[in-house]
Amino acid sequence: MIDKKHIGMKLPVYKATAETGQLRFFAKSIGETNPIYIDESAARDAGHPGLPLPPTFLFSLEFQIPSNAWRDELGIVTSRILHGEETFKYHRMAYAGDTLQFETRIADIYDKKNGALSFVVRESRVTNQRGEHIADLRSVLVHKNA
């Protein structure tokens, strides 16, 4: 079981930038056809300063956090995890080249099925290089203990 003492734990503040090429690759991988996610000039014609990060891409950026030390500290074994839930609340659009800061904390830990499953809830606040609030992410990870 994942120890509840980790509730409230803050992860190191993490900054990341989505590059245009990475966004184009992501668009290809999900079969995206809307040119504003693929072609910079189409994005600009639509009034965007560059390629927008599509709705779920903030999760990908957060996933690329260089250190998985927090997972080790909680005792999370990668082969035992499933993604349970994911929620985004959006405040502003983010674009290729923006420096996005992730402030993440372990918001909750709870068990189900007599401890066979642990649930780890992670919440992240995302701001851009101007300090503007971009989004809030909430991820629920399911850990199979048995």
Next chain:
Amino acid sequence: MSQLKFEAVKVGDTLPPLEPAAITRTTLALFAGASGDHNQIHIDTDYARKAGAVDVFAHGMLSMAYLGRLLTQWVDQHQLREFGVRFTGITHLGHRITCTGKVVEKFEADGEQRVKVEIQTTNQYGETKIVGDAVIAF
């Protein structure tokens, strides 16, 4: 892109569905690279079997990305306020999923006119894999 008006949207309206191609190993390899999620359970059959799975299976976030496309082909992304899902089943190789959405509520919040949409993915056998909702502002 979106010329859809709040007045024109009615509770019960359905979104134009999205039907991505069937999931292949290539789909998963590309998504692993593009999304940065390199968890071997999605790309390495040997690893997946050792971990007790029948084979590699799709990233939940791949299906959520498809649902994102469902939403942004209906309205501009800047109108999206909330987007949340629960992963209730595994999407396997060969599954052809259909993303669907239905307007369930029209309301006002934070001085905006908004609609709530229920969304889901279902495979070709009628099994629902992901359920969730989104809030869109007009």
